[in-house]
Amino acid sequence: MIELHDPRGSPETPSVRIATRPKSLYGLTIGLLENGKENADALIDRTAELLTERGATIVRARKPSFSRPAPTDVIDSLAHCAAVIAAHGG
Amino acid sequence: MSCSVRDAAELESRGVPTVVYANDVFRPIAYGTAEILGFSRAYVDENVVFFAHPTSNLTRSHVFGLVDDAIETVERALLGTRDVVAPNVARSTDTVDLTEIGELLEPLRASLREDGATLALDDVRAGVVHARLEVDEAACADGTCVLPRRNLVALLEAALRARYDGMHVELDDSRERSLAGT
Structure with a gap:
């Protein structure tokens, strides 16, 4: 008997864990991630101003390429934040 | 995106x-x-x-x-307290127009062009979009700068199903033709 193994993989859908949301932004550190496209910086600048008015502390980061996922060091720089906003300009 | x-x-x-x-x-x-x-x-x-x-x-x-x-x-x-009204735009594939599909998929096609590939839309019939992916070997010699076929098809179908019920994609992928020819 010949046993045939199909080398094709099957699409795998990873299970994703959604982070628990905070109850308030006041006093929290919020990360703002800019992807480098046009006006992403303006979106982030104004967001930073408004969230600061709401009592948040802002940490900013920028992706080296908008067409690639953020590299590990950029993600690491935001991993301590209570929440992140990622702005995709364009 | x-x-x-x-x-x-x-x-x-x-x-x-x-x-x-x-x-x-x-x-x-x-x-x-x-x-x-x-x-x-x-x-x-x-x-x-x-x-x-x-x-x-x-x-x-x-x-x-x-x-x-x-x-x-x-x-x-x-x-996590946003009031969400999900857009309800899915509709039957009976009235699908290829131009409309092209417009819907244009952001994705633009991303593919940036990665050195062209997605051509040939036809739509009976709820199936027939498309061709041509990967520019000069820009992407091994084809790995573009999503794998199965992921690309999944992405296209999910994008289409945001507007059309049960749409499928048949993709002719130049990377597979290259493999078959070797």
Whole structure:
């Protein structure tokens, strides 16, 4: 008997864990991630101003390429934040 | 856009709630990427704040105004208390027009062009879009700078199903023709 193994993989859908949301932004550190496209910086600048008015502390980061996922060091720089906003300009 | 959703997935997996700003033309790609990553479409509805496309040609003060108008929605999204009204746009494939499909998929096709590939739409019949992917060997010699076929098909179908019920994609992928010829 010949046993045939199909080398094709099957699409795998990873299970994703959604982070628990905070109850308030006041006093929290919020990360703002800019992807480098046009006006992403303006979106982030104004967001930073408004969230600061709401009592948040802002940490900013920028992706080296908008067409690639953020590299590990950029993600690491935001991993301590209570929440992140990622702005995709364009 | 798909990269921003991937960034969000990475941050969420590390326990960091993440909200994404995006232009509304990228909504189908956001849905498609979310589904590939194992999110529900509701994740996009709840955590992506869309702005009218384009934002690139707006003045800085205009962009500031967009954020001013959206900030309460952003705050609710961050806190997980956003009132979400998911767009209900799915409709039968009986009245599908290839031009309309081209417009729907244009942001994704543009991303593929940036990666050195062209997605041509040949036909749509009986709920199936027939498409061809041509990968420029000069720009992407081994073909790996473009999504693997199965992921690309999943992304295309998820994007299409944001508007059309049960749409499928038959993709003729030049990378597979190259393999078959070797």
